[in-house]
Amino acid sequence: MHTDICIIGAGMVGLSLANQITERFPNLSITIVEKENKIGKHTSGRNSGVLHAGIYYEPGSIKAKVCVEGAQRLKNWCKENNISILDCGKVITPQKVELDNQIDELYKRGISNGAKVEIIDENQFNSIVPDGFTSTGRALWSPSTSVVNPKEVINRLKDILSKKGVKFIFFENDWAKSTNNKQINLSNKAQLNYDFLFNCAGLQSDIVAKRFGVGKDFTMLPFKGSYWELKENSPLNVSTNLYPVPDLEFPFLGVHATPGFGGKIYLGPTATPAFGRENYDGLKNLDINTSLSFAIHMTNQFFISKTMRNYILNQAFEWLPHKFIDAARLILPKIKLEHIKKSPKVGIRPQLYDLRNKTLVQDFLIIETEGSSHIINAISPAFTASFAFADRIIDNCTYFK
Numbered sequence: 001m002h003t004d005i006c007i008i009g010a011g012m013v014g015l016s017l018a019n020q021i022t023e024r025f026p027n028l029s030i031t032i033v034e035k036e037n038k039i040g041k042h043t044s045g046r047n048s049g050v051l052h053a054g055i056y057y058e059p060g061s062i063k064a065k066v067c068v069e070g071a072q073r074l075k076n077w078c079k080e081n082n083i084s085i086l087d088c089g090k091v092i093t094p095q096k097v098e099l100d101n102q103i104d105e106l107y108k109r110g111i112s113n114g115a116k117v118e119i120i121d122e123n124q125f126n127s128i129v130p131d132g133f134t135s136t137g138r139a140l141w142s143p144s145t146s147v148v149n150p151k152e153v154i155n156r157l158k159d160i161l162s163k164k165g166v167k168f169i170f171f172e173n174d175w176a177k178s179t180n181n182k183q184i185n186l187s188n189k190a191q192l193n194y195d196f197l198f199n200c201a202g203l204q205s206d207i208v209a210k211r212f213g214v215g216k217d218f219t220m221l222p223f224k225g226s227y228w229e230l231k232e233n234s235p236l237n238v239s240t241n242l243y244p245v246p247d248l249e250f251p252f253l254g255v256h257a258t259p260g261f262g263g264k265i266y267l268g269p270t271a272t273p274a275f276g277r278e279n280y281d282g283l284k285n286l287d288i289n290t291s292l293s294f295a296i297h298m299t300n301q302f303f304i305s306k307t308m309r310n311y312i313l314n315q316a317f318e319w320l321p322h323k324f325i326d327a328a329r330l331i332l333p334k335i336k337l338e339h340i341k342k343s344p345k346v347g348i349r350p351q352l353y354d355l356r357n358k359t360l361v362q363d364f365l366i367i368e369t370e371g372s373s374h375i376i377n378a379i380s381p382a383f384t385a386s387f388a389f390a391d392r393i394i395d396n397c398t399y400f401k
């Protein structure tokens with residue numbers, strides 16, 4: 001079998017890349033190799049569905065360059081394809097007085113990244129989110145943040161790609177890199193020859209990269225994101241995204257409230273140790289090697305990084321209901337444990353760790369080698385930014401030059 005382009009992984013990154021290649025190079029044949037029997041089993045089917053406005057990211061980073069444009073393009077695409085969007089905006093609130101100056105920093109970053117942001121006063125805050133809390137009477141308002149159902153998005157994208165002739169090979173977990181150049185061996189003993197391969201394997205992308213001899217300086221540290229939901233009879237009313245000011249040295253955004261479809265309000269996600277790249281359900285898919293690696297690197301971080309020490313002492317334990325409610329209370333002071341129930345939704349962040357300087361990698365990372373390109377650390381907002389991110393990957397790829 002021959003394909004011009006082989007993509008490993010049918011998550012939002014792999015699908016968007018296929019979509020942009022079909023738009024820009026319609027004569028190329030594309031095959032997507034996916035280890036599961038259907039799409040959406042991992043991060044792209046398990047996220048909050050927030051189309052981020054582009055506020056948090058360090059100006060100059062890839063995230064900063066692709067988020068605003070990507071969000072707008074995905075929104076337009078959803079509208080063209082009749083996919084529901086909640087245009088509910090977002091408020092970022094300083095949950096502690098000492099975090100007030102971060103509102104100015106986030107405002108500056110947002111403006112510099114091309115996002116629409118506004119600093120609001122207490123009256124405006126109270127009219128947008130009456131049950132929320134601002135420690136100083138100020139907050140940041142992002143009118144263009146929206147919410148989609150991520151499964152609806154990826155399923156539609158997959159259907160469109162199939163109609164355009166993109167070939168999907170599902171349930172293909174046992175493929176191996178052939179000793180022949182530009183070839184992989186499939187589990188049915190067939191060979192798939194390609195001209196160029198993209199590794200978009202999400203939580204497994206570092207392992208796949210290593211098969212091609214790249215990414216040896218990195219390993220994945222998976223962080224679990226569990227959600228809770230407000231019970232229907234809860235007295236709290238949240239009709240917008242309500243986020244705390246995050247620690248900008250740390251890639252996760254803190255427990256927040258996100259409106260979902262059908263009147264649901266999600267709280268979370270947490271960012272706790274996952275004990276396995278795909279360990280969504282208790283300890284069912286416990287992965288000893290990943291857990292050991294996580295424990296070793298976190299212990300190390302405890303001693304060298306104040307940010308990570310704060311994380312370990314606080315957020316790492318948010319799987320405990322009383323710790324979770326303490327975090328939720330920072331933005332919704334009236335919330336009580338009796339107002340919430342555990343949500344079945346849970347995702348795991350494909351967070352990369354740099355073994356050389358012992359830090360969590362903050363930006364997306366693309367490593368190209370002869371005949372293949374490896375997209376690793378496709379953490380948030382890779383879903384939001386996917387179309388623009390895909391174009392950037394194509395623009396920088398030697399195969400298309």
Ligand SMILES: Cc1cc2nc3c(=O)[nH]c(=O)nc-3n(C[C@H](O)[C@H](O)[C@H](O)COP(=O)(O)OP(=O)(O)OC[C@H]3O[C@@H](n4cnc5c(N)ncnc54)[C@H](O)[C@@H]3O)c2cc1C
Pocket residue numbers: 008009010011012013014033034035036039040041042043044045046047048049050051052172173200201202203204205208224225226269346347348349350378379380381382383384385
């Ligand atoms: C809890 C949580 C909340 C989030 N919220 C948001 C949000 O609100 N907004 C936002 O923009 N982003 C959010 N994100 C981030 C976003 O979900 C990810 O950035 C994005 O989905 C990554 O897409 P992906 O295609 O790289 O990964 P995935 O969706 O995981 O896709 C990778 C695919 O590769 C397949 N695969 C793996 N290994 C192999 C192999 N060896 N062979 C073949 N196939 C393989 C997997 O089965 C999978 O289908 C969130 C993430 C989490 C965890």
